Amino acid sequence: MTNTLLKLNQLVVGYSTPLVSDINIQVHEGEIIAIVGPSGIGKTTIIRTIGGLIRPIDGSVELLVEPRGGLGYVPQKLGLVRHASVEHNITLGAISSSHTIQQASRFRSIGLCILIVSLGIWFFKNPFAPPLFFLGCMLYIPSIIATIVYTNQLKKTVVKQAMEDVGLTEKRLEPVRRLSGGQQRRVATARTLAQSPSLIVADEFLSELDQANAMIVLNAMRKLTDAGSSMIMVEHNIERARSVADRIWTIKDGSLVQEVIEHA
Amino acid sequence: MRDSKPQSTALNSALEVVKRYQILLFVVLLAFYAVVVMNGLIDGKWGRLAGGWENLRIFFAESLPPDWSVLEARSYPECNQSIGFFCSIAYLGMLETIKIAFVATIFGFIGAILLSSLAARNLVPFWVSIIIRILLSAMRSLPSLIWAILFVIIFGLGPLAGVLAMTFYTIGYLGKLQYEAIEGMDSAPLEASRATGLTRPEILTNVVIPETSNHLLSQLMFMFEYNVRHGTVIGIVGAGGIGYYISNYLNLFLYDKVFALLLVTFIVVVLIDMISMAVRSFVNEDGDVRRPSWLTVFFSPNRAVRYHKVRSDVEGED
Structure with a gap:
């Protein structure tokens, strides 16, 4: 029995009124699942609820992946930092799954809080201010150095590999806003590759792509699913969904209908 | 009943005319109301306007031609520069004003980034943003002139009070501009990074600041230019800079020197304005x-x- 990554129990999603109700789904390791249906029916709402961006109206979402870096989320508008370079965007994915950087970030926040407190009590000539200030610096400065050093290390390994996988090594330092739509989608894919999450949630990530770009994106995603990641994708093209997915959910009359596909 | 029909058509056509010119009518009414309020303010003594011309003539007669001795080395302290201009009141005062504006803009920018990231509703919970917004608007509610008076009382005359006053106002003003820029940014990058589990400080440094950097830089340049302009004003209450000398000469009724200093200020501010415009054209969208x-x-x-x-x-x- 493979591990379950996501459990949706009696889930009702929607913004103020329920859009889709009574969702009971389990997602196992290595599965590719497509949510299909016409636009405006609540596909993206389900995805956003799974991503934790909106609260469910009723029921619960049980994410059995790591809280940090375990879930890869690719919104329809890709969510890239448009003014930053390709490398920066892919590094974002890499640092979100890095435990070292998470620890460093925690120490940095604690250090910053101590620094602010020490400066505050310095104003009132409290004798504890200088040692507190020193402690804050000792937490803050090394954690910043560690973050920079480790991020550079990630850039040389994971990020470089992900860029090679999607063929964007020459565009490394180009700002994302100067890239074409297909190239931007490849950047988003590389970001997810560098993150290597156990569950990928992608909204319409194959739409508006020509055949060549779609193949690059799909192959990169396959690389992840072959390694054991699961994927939930929203797709309006049912033919393409059939060719990619293991299971398909269709939304009919405000509830999910499941369709199992037997691959030849 | 029979007569009422032509009457109502007359009323209707009058209404039509009112409707057609309603905006014009509204503006005329507003202007009339402003004149009435003005009349109340000056107790109906419109004759003072006519008397003003004579005073204006006297002011220009006394201040023209400007006394350009402000561009020469001052007699005390002794000048040890080879070019006298570098010891002149105009140069030293303007330089101090620019220095105050520079320091205040940099400090204010750092403070504003920290506070504005806590005031943007797409980054923090509602109650945090409300508290920080009240703080920012409190800093903004007093113009830098009033802050300068306050800090002159606390820290004494000189540039320190000027720097602090301007820093406070800069935080309030720039903070508002910045949190509006942050709220105006695309929500997709925020959602993607939030769902993957990045912490708030990481989102701020890796997503929000790169994404809004154009706005932030453009606002930084605008604020520097604004602070140079206001640096001349806060000098008048003794917070350093060229305004200090202007207010000194005003008290001594040396209008020709005041006029020269005003011209210098005008030229420098226009120059900085142009440079800032040129720099901002690099970074706008x-x-x-x-x-x-x-x-x-x-x-x-x-x-x-x-x-x-x-x-x-x-x-x-x-």
Whole structure:
């Protein structure tokens, strides 16, 4: 029995009124699942609820992946930092799954809080201010150095590999806003590759792509699913969904209908 | 009943005319109301306006020609520069004003970034943003002149009070501009990074600041220019800079020197304004133009593009 990554129990999603109700789904390791249906029916709402961006109206979402870096989320508008370079965007994915950087970030926040407190009590000539200030610096400065050093290390390994996988090594330092739509989608894919999450949630990530770009994106995603990641994708093209997915959910009359596909 | 029909058509046509010119009528009414309020303010003594011309004539007679001795080395303290201008009141005062504006802009920018990231509703919970917004608007509610008076009382005369006053006002003003820029940014990058589990400080440094950097830089330049302009004002309450000398000469009724200093201020502020405009054209949204040569720095983005296109076409033919 493979591990379950996501459990949706009696889930009702929607913004103020329920859009889709009574969702009971389990997602196992290595599965590719497509949510299909016409636009405006609540596909993206389900995805956003799974991503934790909106609260469910009723029921619960049980994410059995790591809280940090375990879930890869690719919104329809890709969510890239448009003014930053390709490398920066892919590094974002890499640092979100890095435990070292998470620890460093925690120490940095604690250090910053101590620094602010020490400066505050310095104003009132409290004798504890200088040692507190020193402690804050000792937490803050090394954690910043560690973050920079480790991020550079990630850039040389994971990020470089992900860029090679999607063929964007020459565009490394180009700002994302100067890239074409297909190239931007490849950047988003590389970001997810560098993150290597156990569950990928992608909204319409194959739409508006020509055949060549779609193949690059799909192959990169396959690389992840072959390694054991699961994927939930929203797709309006049912033919393409059939060719990619293991299971398909269709939304009919405000509830999910499941369709199992037997691959030849 | 029979007579009422033509009456109502007359009423209707009058209403139609009112409807057609309603905006004009509204503006005329507002202007009339302003005149009435003004009349109340000056107790109906409109004759003072006519008397003003004589005073204006006297002021210009006393201040023209400007006394350009403010551009020469002052007698005390002794000048040890080879060029006398570098010891002049105009140069020293203006330089101090620019220094105050520079320091205050940098400190204010750092403070504003921290506070504005806590005030943007797409980054923090509602109650945090409300508290920080109240703080920011409290800092903004007093103009830097009033802050300067406050800090002159606390820290005494001199540039320290000026720097602190301006820093406070800069935080309040720039903070508002920045949190509006942050709230205006696209929500997709925020959602993607939030769902993957990045912490708030990481989102701020890796997503929000790169994404809004154009706005932030443009606002930074605008604020520097604004602070140089206001640096002349806060000097008047003794917070350092060229305004200090202006207010000194005003108290001594040396209007010709005041006029010279005002002209110097005017020229410097216009120059800084132009430089700031040129720099801001680099970073605005549609100004994403590569400018390989310094010649085109002072062009608008569109003209720069055209210039480089023409150049590259010519070079391509060679």
